[in-house]
Amino acid sequence: xxxxxxxxxxxxxxxxxxxxxxxxxxxxxxxxxxxxxxxxxxxxxxxxxxxxxxxxxxxxxxxxxxxxxxxxxxxxxxxxxxxxxxxxxxxxxxxxxxxxxxxxxxxxxxxxxxxxxxxxxxxxxxxxxxxxxxxxxxxxxxxxxxxxxxxxxxxxxxxxxxxxxxxxxxxxxxxxxxxxxxxxxxxxxxxxxxxxxxxxxxxxxxxxx
Numbered sequence: 001x002x003x004x005x006x007x008x009x010x011x012x013x014x015x016x017x018x019x020x021x022x023x024x025x026x027x028x029x030x031x032x033x034x035x036x037x038x039x040x041x042x043x044x045x046x047x048x049x050x051x052x053x054x055x056x057x058x059x060x061x062x063x064x065x066x067x068x069x070x071x072x073x074x075x076x077x078x079x080x081x082x083x084x085x086x087x088x089x090x091x092x093x094x095x096x097x098x099x100x101x102x103x104x105x106x107x108x109x110x111x112x113x114x115x116x117x118x119x120x121x122x123x124x125x126x127x128x129x130x131x132x133x134x135x136x137x138x139x140x141x142x143x144x145x146x147x148x149x150x151x152x153x154x155x156x157x158x159x160x161x162x163x164x165x166x167x168x169x170x171x172x173x174x175x176x177x178x179x180x181x182x183x184x185x186x187x188x189x190x191x192x193x194x195x196x197x198x199x200x201x202x203x204x205x206x207x208x209x
Contacts, residue, residue, distance in 0.1 A: 067081050067199055135151065
């Protein structure tokens with residue numbers, strides 16, 4: 001009788017472990033799918049090797065191998081190419097203002113004003129349920145963040161990481177400061193011509209994370 005109960009417990013434990021393994025394998029495949037931009041995946045077919053090959057191909061295709069600067073010098077080293085790109089856009093965008101014009105409160109009062117109840121509603125503490133609802137509204141296939149994870153990872157792992165994510169979001173609303181890597185922008189250079197050689201032959205595209 002004792003051995004039978006023990007066998008039953010082991011079977012149940014095996015089922016739980018198998019379920020967790022399948023869940024994390026699916027999450028891993030979704031991450032690789034996003035990184036490789038492969039738009040199809042056969043059910044139950046692990047294509048990690050294929051995904052890695054696609055990721056390598058994309059990296060080689062998208063990497064800027066060489067640029068020519070204004071002095072007609074060819075730049076091939078990563079540091080040189082980076083300096084050329086940053087220098088070009090810093091010159092193009094200019095410098096930031098040290099101050100901005102002050103807001104005139106008298107002009108604001110001339111418009112629609114929130115009631116006290118509405119004001120309190122805006123500054124009330126966000127809840128874990130609200131944060132979870134916002135996460136659910138994010139498309140599963142949205143581009144990966146800088147941590148390498150997409151929305152579906154956070155949805156599937158919410159039971160394990162939900163509390164930490166909630167605390168991080170609440171901390172932002174409490175101190176009005178966000179951890180810098182969370183609020184960043186990825187700039188992608190899109191070629192204007194078939195074989196670009198100058199930074200002027202690229203158009204910037206940004207994707208806010």
